[in-house]
Amino acid sequence: MVEDFGMGEQELQEMYQEVILDASKHPHGKIVSGADSSLETVSIGAHGGITLTSGHEACKTAQSQQFNPTCGDTATVYVEVSSGSNGNSYRIERIAWDGQGCSISQASLSIMVDLVQGQTVDKAMALAQDFQLLMHSRGVGLDDNQANDDLGDAIVFQGVSRYPMRIKCALLGWEGMKASIAQAMTQFETADVPAVKSQK
């Protein structure tokens, strides 16, 4: 009679799976001021502004801030992308983020970092596409075994996709990754590197 978007205790457990609760409490890739030595080239400015400095000439860095106006959650995703010269593919050398939000958005960012760190840009974009399809599946999930395998832990967000108000939470970080990579790629295009152009 009436579509039920809500959840009972059982659905609550399905949405907030262990993987999600763990990841939100101990998120991967989150920049903690002055605490993460693996990201020594991430510097935090006087006003809390963060810049990611490229470690190699052949790499480009970019960032994208995402905002969810209904709850004020923010996520800024920083990427360092290596060029695709010498026949290699563009690759995400490093990815980190900073922000605050609900357990769904925080866990999604953490799991995303695990999935795309060190991956080629093409692979990361394909994962982003799969994840977006998953989040728009209204709780049904994807009818694609390869995609389900590729998504790994991110598959736990299938439960979240039943709830229209929470889909944006899960997608926030992925939008940041896509936008920051797009920016980095623009830099390659404008940086007049012949090898890059030949890749296109």
Place this chain on the structure above:
Amino acid sequence: MDEFAQVRAQFPILKQQIHGQPLIYLDSAATAQKPQCVIDAESHFYEYENAGVHRGTHELAARATDAFDQARSKVAALVGAQYGDGLEEIIVTGGATAGLNLLAAALSYASQGRGGSAAQQFAIREGDEIVVSEAEHHSVLLPFQELSYRTGAKLRWFQLDQEGRIRSDTAEQVITERTKIVAITHISNVTGAVTDIAPIVRRAHEVGAFVVLDACQSVPHIPVDFHALDVDFAVWSAHKMYGPTGVGFLYGKRALLEALPPASFGGSMVELAFMDRPAQYMAPPARFEAGTQPVAQMVAAATAAEWLSEIGLSRIVTHEKVLSQEMLKLGGIEGIRILGPSTGSGRIGTVAFDVDGVHPHDVGQFVDARGIGIRVGHHCAQPVHRHFGLYSSSRASIGVYNTIDDVDKLLNAVSDVRSFFRV
């Protein structure tokens, strides 16, 4: 069955189960549920009376016009406004937001010289001041902030004390000789605090400024008499007072409405229209009601107004006070901070709270699993959240139909939130 159990029984939506549990609705500050009589009034209008109002001479047009005019009087009676032919002080709008935007636009047009000499009392010039408060809903803040940008006026605001109450005691300093408009909330939709508006109205009138009151959260919960409050304008919406969505009200003192220029133009608000010279506009309220009005909604809104009066606002205050006191026990739960007055005096049962270490969206989802509906987010009032050092919060708000049991179930659920999220 006690009196308020009978009130509750009139709300069909509350009889349903949510995930196998009884629905507990604690989001009346966002929108209230509707009693059967309000639902029936709207249906009845469509079944027996629907027609265009104030035009046409057929039987249905007469019934619809009569129902619409009577509805205006019933709504006026609820808030101590004048009614009767030529005396009306209630303008029908699409909602409180629409009413505030209409008023701000009319003041803007007056500032541009429209409305003739009578409207010059509303003109806002560069260097004048418009006063709001940090507790305003965006629907008050933004229309008047934009008005200040358009006119070159300076926007000033009342600050809040530690508990989030508007600092009415600073009226002498905040409202100056340059102040033209003071737009202020009667009850904050976040803190639930009732503003002590008497010093504000007194000071505003002393310097010749007009007071605009946002009464959205007060009309459903406390007795409100705009004449007694002596405010110049006020807005509120039907849907928060157990009426339908799509209709709200702009109150104005009759003499002021007569001097205010129109701000929305179209049919049914003009006496004479020409190609080569300005139109002659109708008297209020028609001057401000261009186009087809939400007639069925207005008729149902009047039913809601009568229904509220029959229960009696003073009895509603007594009933809700008990629930508010219980709700304030939220502040005693470990890790919970109430954004607003921590005691029951000078506040209603709209209680925003922060759960340390758990995001409001997660809080809302958790309590929903127990059939409890609360609001999460910034509640369209970002500055007041900033005052508390937050961006968003959870908010539980009571209505006439709530019970102590509802509130206790919320308290239980909130007590379990932090352990679920491993804080």
